[in-house]
Amino acid sequence: MGELLREWRDRRRISQLDLALEAGVSTRHLSFVETGRATPSRDMVLRLGEHLGVPLRERNRLLLAAGYAPVYGESALDDPEMAVVREAVRRLLTGHEPYPAVVLDRRWNLVEANAGAALLLEGVAPELLRPPVNVLRVTLHPDGMAPAIVNLGEWRAHLLGRLRREVAATADAGLADLLAELRGYPCAQPVPEVEVPGPGDFLVPLRLRHGGAELALFSTVATFGTPLDVTLAELSIESFYPADDATASLLRRARPASPAAP
Template sequence: MRAPVGELVREWRDRRRISQLALAISADISTRHLSFVETGRSRPSREMVLRLGEHLDLPLRERNRLLLAAGYAPAYGESELAAPEMALVRDAVRRLLAGHDPYPAAVVDRSWNLVDANRSLALLTEGVSPDLLTGPVNVLRVTLHPDGMAPYVLNLGEWRAHLLGRLRRQVEQTADPVLSDLLTELRGYPCAQPVPEVEIPGPGDIFVPLRYRHRGTELSFFSTVATFGTPLDVTVAELVIESFYPADPATAEHLRQG
C-alpha cells in the first residue's frame, strides 16, 4: 500500500533533520499549508510536490514517488541505458572510459552494480573469483569479499572503512532498502585489519589511497567520482563514474607498461 504524500514529506523532512518552519521558508509556503499537507488535510498541487522534493534535495526517483503518492504522473523518465534515446549518454560514458586508459575506470548504477568499464579495470579484478564476476556484478561486493579483491588490498581496513562510509551516507541520503541490505552484508565480511570509525589523515595524507598488490608489485591509487551535471532522467542521475589515478610515479609507470 502506497504511503500518503504528506507522510512521505514528513518522513523525508525528519530524515533531513529540517524543521517544518525551515522547509516552509525554503519552499516559500506557509507553515500552516505545509502542516496541512503533512497531516493530509490538504492535497498539494503538482508544482508544490516538485518544489518540496527540490528543497528536500530528494533523488529524482523519490521525487517521482512523491508525485505518485499525491496522485500525479511521474515527472522524470527512467530509460533503459540501451534505449535509442540514451545513445549520446552511452557514447559519452564510453569516451570517458576509453580516454582514461591505461588507468582503471568503471561506471556503476544506484546499487553499485557494474554498468561498464574500461579494459584497465581488469588489472584490479584479475584474482577475483569468477562467481563474483557473473552479472550483475556488484563492485562493492567484489572489492570487499574474501574471494574478491580483499586479499590483494594491502590497506583493507582503511579502504573498507572508506567504502562502507560512502555506502552508509548513500543509505541515509536515499533510504534505499536494497542499499541498506547491501551495507549489512558487507559489514559481515571478515577483515583482519583494524577498521577506523573515522577517517583521520596521517602526516602528509591528502586522500585515502587504495594500496593494491598486483603480481607481487604494490600499486597505489586515488579515485575521483563523476556524475552527470544536469540529469532529468532517473537512470542518468544515478550513474556514477569512478576513475582511479596512480598515487605515485611507480604505479604510473607500471600501468603505462601494461
C-alpha cells in the same frame, strides 16, 4: 504523500518552518499537507522535493502518492535516445586508459568499464564476476579483491562510510541490505571508525598487491550535472589515478589493447 514528505523532512533534519520558508509556502499549509488535511498541487510537490534534495526516483513516488503521474522518465541505457549519453560515457572510459575506470548504477552494480579495470579484478572468484557484478561486493569479499588489498581495513572503512552516507541520503532499502552484508565480511585488519590522516597524507589510497609490486591508486567520482532522467541521475563514473610514479609506470606498461567492454 504527507507521511513520505515528513519522512524526508525528518531525514534531512529540516523543520516545517525552515522548509516552508525555503519553498515559499505557509507553515500552516505545509502542516496540513503532512497530516493529510490538504492536497498539494503538482508544482508544490516538485518544489518541496527539490528543496529537500529528494532523489528523482523518490520524487516520482511523492507525485504518485499525491495522485499525480511521475514526471521523470527512467530510460534504459540501450534505448536509442540514450545513444549520445552512451557515446559520451565510452569516450570518458577510453580516454582514461591505461588507468581503470568504471560506470556504476545506484546500487554499485557495474554498468560498464574500460580495459584498465581488468587489472583490478585479477584473482577474483568467477562467481563474483557473474552479472550483475556488484563492485563493493567484489572489492570487500574474501574471495574478491580483499586478499590483495594491502590497507584493507582503511579502504573498507572508506567504502562503508560512503555507502552509509548514501543510505542516509537516499533511504534505499537495497543499499541498506548491501551495507549490512558488507559489514558481515571478515577483515583481519582493524577498521577505523574515523579516518585520521597521518603525516603527509592528503587522501585515502587503494593499495593493491599486483605480482611482486604494490599499486597505489586514488579515485574521483563523476555524475551528470543536470539529469532529468532517473537512470542518468543514478549513474556514476569512478576513475582511478596513480598515487605515485611507480604505479603510473606499471599501469602504462601493462596497458591492455582491448576497448571498453560492457
